[in-house]
Amino acid sequence: MENFIVSARKYRPKTFDTVIGQQSITSTLKNAIRNNQLAQAFLFCGPRGIGKTTCARILAKTINCENITENIEPCDKCESCTSFNQSISFNIHELDAASNNSVDDIRNLVDQVRIPPQVGKYKVYIIDEVHMLSQSAFNAFLKTLEEPPSYAKFILATTEKHKIIPTILSRCQIFDFKRISIDDIVKQLNYVAKNENISAETNALHIIAQKSDGALRDALSIFDQIVSFTGDKISYKNVIENLNVLDYDYYFKIIETILNNNIPESLLIINEIIDNGFDGQHFLIGLGEHLRNLLVCKDASTLQLLETGEDFKTKYKEQSEKCSVNFLLKALDINNNCDINYKISNNKRLHLEISIMQMCSITSPVSDEAQHTKKTAYTPPPIKKQQVMEKDTSSLKPSPKPEPEKHITDITPQIKKSSDVTPGTISIKQAFKQQNENNKKNEFHDIKEEHQKTADEFSQDQLEKTWKTYISSISEKLPSFSNAIAKNNPVLKENFVIEFKTDNKLIANDKLKISDLSGYLKKELNNYQICLVPIVATKEENNIAYTDQEKFEKMAEKNPAVKKLKEQLNLEIEF
Numbered sequence: 001m002e003n004f005i006v007s008a009r010k011y012r013p014k015t016f017d018t019v020i021g022q023q024s025i026t027s028t029l030k031n032a033i034r035n036n037q038l039a040q041a042f043l044f045c046g047p048r049g050i051g052k053t054t055c056a057r058i059l060a061k062t063i064n065c066e067n068i069t070e071n072i073e074p075c076d077k078c079e080s081c082t083s084f085n086q087s088i089s090f091n092i093h094e095l096d097a098a099s100n101n102s103v104d105d106i107r108n109l110v111d112q113v114r115i116p117p118q119v120g121k122y123k124v125y126i127i128d129e130v131h132m133l134s135q136s137a138f139n140a141f142l143k144t145l146e147e148p149p150s151y152a153k154f155i156l157a158t159t160e161k162h163k164i165i166p167t168i169l170s171r172c173q174i175f176d177f178k179r180i181s182i183d184d185i186v187k188q189l190n191y192v193a194k195n196e197n198i199s200a201e202t203n204a205l206h207i208i209a210q211k212s213d214g215a216l217r218d219a220l221s222i223f224d225q226i227v228s229f230t231g232d233k234i235s236y237k238n239v240i241e242n243l244n245v246l247d248y249d250y251y252f253k254i255i256e257t258i259l260n261n262n263i264p265e266s267l268l269i270i271n272e273i274i275d276n277g278f279d280g281q282h283f284l285i286g287l288g289e290h291l292r293n294l295l296v297c298k299d300a301s302t303l304q305l306l307e308t309g310e311d312f313k314t315k316y317k318e319q320s321e322k323c324s325v326n327f328l329l330k331a332l333d334i335n336n337n338c339d340i341n342y343k344i345s346n347n348k349r350l351h352l353e354i355s356i357m358q359m360c361s362i363t364s365p366v367s368d369e370a371q372h373t374k375k376t377a378y379t380p381p382p383i384k385k386q387q388v389m390e391k392d393t394s395s396l397k398p399s400p401k402p403e404p405e406k407h408i409t410d411i412t413p414q415i416k417k418s419s420d421v422t423p424g425t426i427s428i429k430q431a432f433k434q435q436n437e438n439n440k441k442n443e444f445h446d447i448k449e450e451h452q453k454t455a456d457e458f459s460q461d462q463l464e465k466t467w468k469t470y471i472s473s474i475s476e477k478l479p480s481f482s483n484a485i486a487k488n489n490p491v492l493k494e495n496f497v498i499e500f501k502t503d504n505k506l507i508a509n510d511k512l513k514i515s516d517l518s519g520y521l522k523k524e525l526n527n528y529q530i531c532l533v534p535i536v537a538t539k540e541e542n543n544i545a546y547t548d549q550e551k552f553e554k555m556a557e558k559n560p561a562v563k564k565l566k567e568q569l570n571l572e573i574e575f
């Protein structure tokens with residue numbers, strides 16, 4: 001391979017005008033040179049790889065040039081300029097404070113400052129990562145910074161401005177460098193590609209720019225890396241492959257299936273993504289960005305926030321036309337919640353799948369009012385009433401209020417019953433809808449409402465008998481649950497409320513098993529008003545803390561300060 005110079009170095013700007021994405025800073029510097037109002041010390045702040053050192057070098061070169069152009073750029077011909085170009089100028093000193101942060105390093109520098117320049121007007125000292133200087137080094141430097149010789153200029157650069165002590169800040173003219181926009185990075189990459197005779201797809205360059213997070217230097221090194229893999233052709237396909245970026249097509253595809261309420265297909269897409277080795281949360285974040293991009297397309301004023309290649313722009317616009325703002329907001333909300341809780345979820349894949357299923361149900365015809373009309377269609381009498389009711393409300397003529405209310409109560413049990421089929425015959429969509437309903441209301445209360453009419457009386461004896469038959473029926477299948485509920489007899493209270501004690505919180509919270517038990521009791525005792533209430537045995541009775549949560553509560557009980565600490569520091573218990 002012939003002499004390979006990394007693009008970041010080869011295409012490092014040599015004039016103010018060629019610096020990418022920092023126009024306000026370069027023009028301020030130019031003005032200062034033009035008006036001879038150059039500060040003694042500068043502080044260049046901002047993330048890495050966005051041109052701080054480059055600007056410092058251009059500034060050093062320009063102020064030392066013997067024939068500064070009218071446009072305030074170095075002439076590139078004079079003795080000073082040529083020595084700069086060959087990196088042999090004595091007028092520029094660079095110190096990387098990350099590796100040279102001792103007092104001695106700074107003393108060396110301070111000693112040099114005393115010697116005036118032999119050629120040119122200024123000696124320029126660039127101290128990179130200045131926040132890394134030790135406290136004593138800082139102090140040693142401060143004196144020089146307070147009373148510098150007129151020929152000395154200091155350019156301090158840092159990625160962490162907040163770590164710079166105020167005494168330094170107050171002595172510097174501060175410039176905040178911005179992250180470089182994706183468009184600007186793409187332009188520069190395009191320029192480099194043309195110069196190097198590399199054909200590059202714009203979409204591919206966009207991915208590189210996004211991956212570089214606003215740092216041009218990073219973008220250029222990624223570019224070099226891709227070139228070394230793929231030769232003189234950079235395509236979208238090989239970039240996403242090399243950078244391990246999930247193909248955007250997946251996001252377009254999954255939104256399409258979500259809009260079609262196609263849960264099975266969406267689950268298959270997730271499966272494919274995970275099979276390809278992508279992390280679920282990685283996908284979630286990408287999906288969030290995708291949804292955000294679709295939302296941004298909804299309004300002409302926010303369209304400028306869409307940072308993608310032209311091809312994708314049209315694709316985003318097309319897809320956003322199919323989505324309502326309401327859908328996008330709901331999907332973003334689901335996506336965001338899933339992202340937040342992803343880390344603490346025990347079954348991450350299921351956690352992700354549930355969120356996608358929830359998204360599928362946003363526009364699902366099963367949800368919303370559509371469900372009601374659809375379901376009641378099977379039961380002729382209520383449908384008539386409901387149709388009348390709907391007509392009444394849609395026409396401008398208001399109907400007397402009490403009547404439709406009556407209809408609603410008439411219809412409710414019908415709708416409820418239709419969702420109360422055995423689990424095996426429920427479709428995923430129905431199951432989902434049902435789950436949503438259950439979450440909204442108290443589960444026990446909900447079931448109680450369903451069959452309000454049948455409520456045979458029964459005695460405590462009958463209850464205990466039924467309880468025991470249930471236990472023996474499940475003892476093989478669910479030994480721990482049957483043991484747990486066998487420990488204490490249930491107690492029949494007023495209004496068919498049945499209380500039973502357990503010393504295990506997990507049992508009390510196991511809604512599935514408890515609702516199964518409750519269903520059994522209802523059926524056997526022919527009483528659908530039964531309300532089963534698990535009661536967790538009090539702390540005195542329960543001495544063993546099983547879960548972290550329980551352990552914490554035990555600790556907090558002994559020492560309330562623990563709880564206060566948790567609240568004040570906003571801590572969470574990890575499971």
Ligand SMILES: [Zn+2]
Binds near residue numbers: 076082
């Ligand atoms: Zn010059």
